[in-house]
Structures are given as structure tokens and as C-alpha cells.
């Protein structure tokens with residue numbers, strides 16, 4: 646599984662960073678709509694479910710991913726060093 650920073654031309658790279666980390670009560674529709682048009686949505690959501698406690702990843706909110714982790718008994722894991730060094734294995 647590769648980290649989203651390795652995705653080719655992700656749509657989020659074209660949009661202000663604050664959109665991706667909404668505060669409680671903020672509307673996340675813009676970010677989720679952008680994700681809905683991104684070719685990496687599935688891979689990104691899988692990464693987010695496994696590794697991200699905050700922000701919008703693959704059109705999922707932090708709360709959505711928390712619920713998915715609970716339902717599927719998935720533990721949130723810190724990314725491995727290899728993931729961030731760019732030589733992650735799928």
C-alpha cells in the first residue's frame with residue numbers, strides 16, 4: 646500500500662490544504678466532491694482507513710473511517726518508515 650503522497654497527479658494537490666482538514670461542524674462536501682472525481686479514491690480511502698485519524702482521505706471523513714475500522718475490526722496504524730521513504734511494498 647503506497648501513501649497518497651506518491652499518487653500521480655492527485656486532485657487534492659490543486660486545492661488549498663484547509664479544505665482537507667475540516668474542523669468539527671465544518672462542511673466536508675467540497676473535499677468529498679473533489680475526491681469523487683479523483684482516480685485514486687479507492688486506494689486513498691484504503692490508506693486513510695488504515696493510517697489516518699484526521700482529514701479527508703478518499704472521500705471519507707475521520708468519523709466515517711473510525712466507524713469502518715470499528716465495524717471491520719481494523720486497528721489504526723502509524724505509517725511505516727518505508728511508506729514515507731517511497732519504497733513501500735503493496
Ligand code: SF4
Nearest residue numbers: 655657680683689703
Ligand atoms: S481521493 Fe481525494 S484525498 Fe485522495 S488523492 Fe484523490 S483528491 Fe486527494
